[in-house]
Amino acid sequence: MQCKCLTSLRIIVSINSYIAMSRSKRKTPMSTFASSQKQDKRKANRVFRHRAKQAICIGHEPPHKLREVSNVYSFAGDGKTYWGFDYDGIERIMRK
Secondary structure (H helix, E strand, C coil), X not given: CCCHHHHHHHHXXXXXXXXXXXXXXXXXXXXXCCCCCHHHHHHHHHHHHHHHHHHHHHCCCCCCCHHHCCCHHHCCCCCCEEXXXXXXXXXXHHEC
C-alpha cells in the first residue's frame, strides 16, 4: 500500500520533468577572501572554555560572551570585497 502523497508527488515530478531550473546569480559582485570561519570559531571556543574553567577554579566570574576572550572581527571571513564587473573571474564569483 502506497501513500497517496507519494503517488501525487511522483505524478507532479513526471509531468514537470521537462522544465529546467533557472540559474540564479548574485546581484552584486562581492565576496570574502576566506571560504570558512570554522577553524577560527573552533579556536575561539576552545579559548573561551579554557578561560571559563580557569576562572571557576580560582573563584572568579567566568566570561559570559565569546567577545570577552577573542576578537571575532579578526576571523578569516571578516570583511567583504567588491569585485568590479571587469574582473576576469566574475562568472565564478556571481554564481550562488
